[in-house]
Amino acid sequence: MPFYQKRGEIPTKRHTQFRDDTSNLYWEELISRKGFSHMYTNVYHVHPPTSVEAVGELKKYNLKAVDQTHRHHHIRTANVESDGDAISSRIPLFFNSDVVISKAHVKESMKSLYRNGNADEVLFIHTGSGIFKSNFGNMALTAGDYLVIPRGVIWQIDVKEDMRILVTESSSPIETPTRYRNKFGQLLEHSPFSERDICTPDFVGPVDDSPMDVEVKLRHGIQTYGYQHHPFDIVGWDGYYFPYIFNINDFMPITGKIHQPPPVHQTFQANGFVICSFVPRPFDYHDQSVPAPYAHSNVDSDEIIYYVEGNFMSRKGIDEQSISYHPMGLPHGPQPGKIEESLGAKETNELAVMIDTFKPLNMTEAALNVDDEDYPYSWIES
Template sequence: MPRYHKLGNIPPKRHTIHKSNDDKFYYEELFGTIGFEGMSSLIYHTHRPTQVKKILKSYNVGPKIAVENNMKSLMLNGFNIKPFDDFLDSRKCILMNNDCQIILAAPKQSLTTYYYKNTDSDEVIFVHKGSGKLRTFLGNIDFEYGDYLVIPRGVIYQINFNSTDNRLFIVESKNPVYSPKRYRNWFGQLLEHSPYCERDIHPPNELETYDDKGEYMIKVKKQDTIHEYVYAAHPFSAVGW
């Protein structure tokens, strides 16, 4: 029983002509994280989402391992992490292996001057302190203390905070983030002993659509390197999905 969600303006059939009220074509994009075999969405845009105007600098953000092959017990005082204004600068990897990175962050300012896309990993952001709004091209989600934000790889987003006092626990997973198989029945429905159920899952419910062209900075993470791309159209150009 796969979960189906739709938002905004979509045609009754997929892979068909879809036009606006003023007879302009919308552009269909198949967005997925595991090629044609994994979960996917059909997104309809006011502009082609692949238009890159220019590529600026690239810089490495890969974590440097301080202690390897460790067998000693360690205590990490996560709330002592230093706050930073910038969202990406505030993210500090404290533990890692071949599958994931454990990151702590204390961003003071909302992410508004650029957009971010992690193409390496799915992200799970636990809100230890703070509240605000996650803005993505698939829609927006309000969040508060105790929420988990699950952001699939490839999703372009910004994150707005309601204050400067924020604490985030972030997992970057190189494997897709799914519900554990032991908590699902044969149809995919969450079982009664699962620690959460479908009522706890809140998909995006507010779609922002911009029919604008210009220069929009997207910082793309690929293989622990940030690449600065400038898109020719607003990344939030989806009218529906």
């Protein structure tokens, strides 16, 4: 996140002696992105962050695409067979070289720690609540939260209420949209959200020292490492690299006299895709405006929309937790009757998350298993 944060105790200068009350040196660790040319944070440990005492087996995994007819899809993710903690419950639905999109029905707290060494993550908390615990500190999770976790963060989630989570894994850093930032990284005055809306970790400090397993996700599997000391032994940190939360309900929508295109709803960007937030808002106010969107041939993008709640103005037969998948190469748009139904409407109560990718997505068998095969014909007038 492009603003500075400081927690706990740190020395006046980096890379200088920093000791505890008994004159033991703390262990400084630099966590940096893109070598030494991007965001970074310095953290200070009680114990060496390198103290691995056991290396487990690599648990391999392989994302497998299924052959499919090129068509529109309606994926009923509420019916996905998913159970476990925030990692074991993940069911991949779509993927390409830039992004993996999964659904997780989380009922259990995590017993071990987790670090994604292969991707940045955005966890959209649809329902439920819990506590996100990390080496940077803790944050409460509630419905509507986008939890942004840069790769390399060590974390676990304790569940308070069963959670439904839309998981996005990115091969590149998750960022706020460039057009909403000035050259210093500050969100601009016309941005639909500001730094005031960003929640950052509450510092906890070192936990009780004990050996701890950390599961690290790599390109081809998950490797378990046994650490001699608990990694949550940080006495202080400062920098620009840390996990954070932005709640979708804090997104202030941009509206217009006529229908505004989806980019005004953009919330995050990464290489190869964007994430947008559709939130309750007034409709267009031109006296001849058509609130429902026009038909669209998005010739360079695949479009995923995850429906959270409310009545989406252009769709019918869509439930909460549904995903509409409109691939490039086909036009999509409002279904019959939805344009006329929107005329004269003053506002919408829809809440949805859109992911547009700039490379074609692959579908998994898990997605096809909950696909509505009649959806491609839902534009036929009856």
